Amino acid sequence: xxxxxxxxxxxxxKDSKIISINAxxxxxxxxxxxxxxxxxxxxxxxxxxxxLIVSINGCDYALGMGMASKIMVQEYSV
Numbered sequence: 001x002x003x004x005x006x007x008x009x010x011x012x013x014k015d016s017k018i019i020s021i022n023a024x025x026x027x028x029x030x031x032x033x034x035x036x037x038x039x040x041x042x043x044x045x046x047x048x049x050x051x052l053i054v055s056i057n058g059c060d061y062a063l064g065m066g067m068a069s070k071i072m073v074q075e076y077s078v
Contacts, residue, residue, distance in 0.1 A: 002075040007068040008052065010044045016073040017041055023070040031071070034061060041076060 004019050018040050021028055035057045036042075042056040052063050063071075 004072050004074050007042075007044070007054070007063070007071040007073050008065050010073055010075070012044050012046055015041060015043050015076045017076040018071060019074050020072045021070060022072065023067075027067065027070065031067075035059065036071060042073070 007016070010016050018036060018038050020038060021031055021036060023031065040056060042054050045053040045055055045060065047053075050065050052065070052068050054061055054063060054068075
């Protein structure tokens with residue numbers, strides 16, 4: 001079984017599954033409204049200048065490193 005790591009450590013192009021989100025209620029609410037929910041699948045498309053471009057539920061989002069470090073993921077094989 002793959003280790004659970006912060007999203008910022010997931011290599012580009014890898015599929016992953018959200019295990020947990022370790023954030024305050026405001027950020028947690030914001031992330032959930034964008035579809036970042038436990039057991040959702042996502043893919044890191046690119047890391048650019050301190051941000052990550054991730055794809056989840058067919059939508060692309062740019063996340064800052066601070067925000068992405070609060071999202072715990074596990075590599076997922078499709």
